[in-house]
Amino acid sequence: MKILARAALIAGALALCACAKTGADRFGNDVALGGNAANAGIIPGSANDPASAAYFQQSVGDRVLFAVDQSTLTPEGRATLQGQAQWLMTNSDYTAVIEGHADEQGTREYNLALGARRANSVQEYLISQGVASSRLRVVSYGKERPIEVCSTEACYAKNRRAVTVLAAGMS
Amino acid sequence: MTPVKTLARLALTALVALATPPAAIAQDSGRLRLEITDAVIEPMPIAVPQFIAESAGASDMAARISQVVVDDLIGTGLFRQIPSDAFISQVTAFSSPVQYADWKAINAQALITGAVSTDANGLINVKFRLYDVFAGQELGDGLQFAGTQEGWRRMAHKVADAVYNRITGEGGYFDSRVVYVAEAGPKDQRQKRLGIMDYDGANVQYLTDSSAIVLAPRFSPTGDRILYTSYETGFPRIYVLDVASVGRRALPIPDGDMAFSPRFGPDGNTVVFSLTQGGNTDLWRMTVDGASPVRLTNAPSIETAPSFSPDGSRIVIESDRSGTPQLYVMDANGGEATRISFGQGRYGTPVWSPRGDLIAFTKQNKGRFHIGVMRVDGSEERLLTASFLDEGPTWSPNGRVIMFTRETQGAGGEARLYSVDSTGRNLKPVSTGGAASDPAWGPLQK
Numbered sequence: 066m067k068i069l070a071r072a073a074l075i076a077g078a079l080a081l082c083a084c085a086k087t088g089a090d091r092f093g094n095d096v097a098l099g100g101n102a103a104n105a106g107i108i109p110g111s112a113n114d115p116a117s118a119a120y121f122q123q124s125v126g127d128r129v130l131f132a133v134d135q136s137t138l139t140p141e142g143r144a145t146l147q148g149q150a151q152w153l154m155t156n157s158d159y160t161a162v163i164e165g166h167a168d169e170q171g172t173r174e175y176n177l178a179l180g181a182r183r184a185n186s187v188q189e190y191l192i193s194q195g196v197a198s199s200r201l202r203v204v205s206y207g208k209e210r211p212i213e214v215c216s217t218e219a220c221y222a223k224n225r226r227a228v229t230v231l232a233a234g235m236s
Numbered sequence: 237m238t239p240v241k242t243l244a245r246l247a248l249t250a251l252v253a254l255a256t257p258p259a260a261i262a263q264d265s266g267r268l269r270l271e272i273t274d275a276v277i278e279p280m281p282i283a284v285p286q287f288i289a290e291s292a293g294a295s296d297m298a299a300r301i302s303q304v305v306v307d308d309l310i311g312t313g314l315f316r317q318i319p320s321d322a323f324i325s326q327v328t329a330f331s332s333p334v335q336y337a338d339w340k341a342i343n344a345q346a347l348i349t350g351a352v353s354t355d356a357n358g359l360i361n362v363k364f365r366l367y368d369v370f371a372g373q374e375l376g377d378g379l380q381f382a383g384t385q386e387g388w389r390r391m392a393h394k395v396a397d398a399v400y401n402r403i404t405g406e407g408g409y410f411d412s413r414v415v416y417v418a419e420a421g422p423k424d425q426r427q428k429r430l431g432i433m434d435y436d437g438a439n440v441q442y443l444t445d446s447s448a449i450v451l452a453p454r455f456s457p458t459g460d461r462i463l464y465t466s467y468e469t470g471f472p473r474i475y476v477l478d479v480a481s482v483g484r485r486a487l488p489i490p491d492g493d494m495a496f497s498p499r500f501g502p503d504g505n506t507v508v509f510s511l512t513q514g515g516n517t518d519l520w521r522m523t524v525d526g527a528s529p530v531r532l533t534n535a536p537s538i539e540t541a542p543s544f545s546p547d548g549s550r551i552v553i554e555s556d557r558s559g560t561p562q563l564y565v566m567d568a569n570g571g572e573a574t575r576i577s578f579g580q581g582r583y584g585t586p587v588w589s590p591r592g593d594l595i596a597f598t599k600q601n602k603g604r605f606h607i608g609v610m611r612v613d614g615s616e617e618r619l620l621t622a623s624f625l626d627e628g629p630t631w632s633p634n635g636r637v638i639m640f641t642r643e644t645q646g647a648g649g650e651a652r653l654y655s656v657d658s659t660g661r662n663l664k665p666v667s668t669g670g671a672a673s674d675p676a677w678g679p680l681q682k
Contacts, residue, residue, distance in 0.1 A: 134560075136515070162470075169625065169643075170600065170603075171561075171582075171584075171600065172541070172554075172561075172584035172585050172598050172600075172627050172628070173451060173452060173585075173627065173628065173674070174452070174496065174497045174510070174540045174541045174554065174584065174585060175538065175540060175541075175554065175556075175561050175584050177451075177472065177494070177496055177497075177510075177540075178510065178512065178517035178538040178540050179538065181493060181494060181512045181515050181517060182515045182516075182517075182538070184493075184515065185493075185514060185515020185516075186515065188515075189515075202471075202493075203493050203515070204470065204471050204472070204493070204494065205472070205493075205494060205512070206449075209426065209449055209451075210424065210425075210426075211423060211424050212424060213424075214422070214423040214424050214646075214647040214649070215646060215647055216624070216645035216646050216649060
């Protein structure tokens with residue numbers, strides 16, 4: 066999971082960058098001082114910092130789900146991706162790797178190809194919403210990295226996914 | 237990684253045939269023969285007295301070699317071992333005349349005798365003779381193998397291969413290796429590395445570490461190189477690994493999102509593989525050095541899992557151009573593909589038998605997975621296995637046995653290797669010492 070680790074590092078680096086205006090907290094540590102009252106209490110890089118990878122993951126939604134064998138985006142999926150596109154255009158320091166995944170009901174080879182189709186659907190949609198194609202890469206994990214491990218449709222439904230993983234800055 | 241040890245260099249010599257009574261030679265029509273057919277057969281009873289130790293200190297080696305010969309033959313499901321406490325005659329010297337009546341009396345159809353000697357230089361010498369008990373004659377000449385101590389299992393496999401060949405008329409498969417993916421860790425964080433082992437699970441060695449996902453290794457026709465897919469760069473790419481040095485290099489592949497599902501052609505130089513560009517997966521071929529890449533398919537559907545016919549003229553592939561994954565046969569240079577799978581369900585990972593007669597495949601139907609075989613034209617489909625998840629067949633060098641991955645379901649689900657005869661008989665786990673998937677059976681070793 067090198068990409069995740071890298072994303073965490075970048076998120077950390079961005080948090081430092083955001084510390085132009087800093088002050089010491091009651092423990093003597095530097096903390097970011099928000100520009101206005103609304104930002105008070107926001108910890109840079111945390112899920113309530115709208116410029117953070119954690120916020121993207123939790124509040125924007127980093128993944129879309131697919132029906133069995135399908136790579137067509139659902140209405141919910143398109144709504145999530147519209148949010149992703151807006152976020153990516155606002156936070157232009159990020160690039161992203163879109164990971165396509167499949168459930169375990171299929172051969173290894175077919176699922177790799179199916180995961181690629183799903184990742185590509187997401188990539189094309191994000192580009193159609195204005196995200197520069199140079200900021201997006203795709204990878205398929207097929208059925209190699211399930212997020213849920215049970216062998217029922219409840220898990221399969223969550224494993225048939227494409228996840229937008231934030232990564233290194235502009236190349 | 238340490239280089240894979242070179243196993244014994246084997247020297248093979250024929251022993252002079254024992255004097256055979258002329259009357260026995262005339263009985264050739266009743267010759268010992270076991271034909272491998274689809275019909276249910278009774279295993280042939282055989283007697284394998286422990287091989288004679290012909291030098292001081294060779295008795296342990298003689299016992300181990302005898303045991304591997306027995307394990308190989310019994311493991312086929314075609315033979316049954318007569319326990320030694322039933323023996324009337326004891327074989328005390330390799331050159332002693334065979335008391336056929338004593339072996340007939342216990343219904344031994346075949347008798348295998350052998351002898352092992354070791355020398356001060358660490359070399360071992362193994363010889364054996366095979367007797368057709370009811371014909372009262374030797375079946376073929378005795379053979380002798382010389383090699384190093386560490387190659388003792390190979391010598392035992394050579395003996396068993398020769399016996400199997402003489403009795404069935406088929407090529408053997410015991411002196412062969414399997415490359416596979418050794419697995420560890422939980423289902424959502426599986427660690428995978430390439431392993432190589434003897435066909436029976438002995439002599440496991442690892443060819444890569446677990447730092448990147450590796451998938452679906454495939455042997456070159458001579459077994460000296462392995463093609464596989466790795467996420468080493470973070471993105472699936474095809475690598476070729478030299479088995480002896482464990483050196484590897486990425487294949488220079490045309491631009492794309494990912495390349496996977498490689499397989500060697502019978503010339504050992506051509507590679508077919510899947511290349512994904514813009515989310516669409518098609519088949520390509522080129523040389524293993526990356527020369528003359530040719531696109532074989534050009535369709536918005538998924539085309540993957542190519543496998544060559546033994547003569548290299550055709551490939552069988554998996555494609556979902558009809559809406560679901562199905563099997564197609566096409567010219568190895570491209571062109572029209574002819575669908576050959578028409579049963580219910582989805583078909584994948586076709587593999588052409590080295591005999592050329594059958595195609596093994598994975599079938600998914602009604603929530604179950606099967607390994608099956610069909611003729612090259614798609615007729616006579618037969619399912620050999622059924623489970624929650626069976627996939628990825630690979631053929632033994634003689635085209636009689638299929639090894640595959642079987643994975644159990646649920647959070648604790650784990651993959652293991654199994655083998656089954658192409659007749660559907662003799663389904664059994666292959667010992668790997670741990671979770672394993674994606675086996676590829678190599679050629680019979682020289």
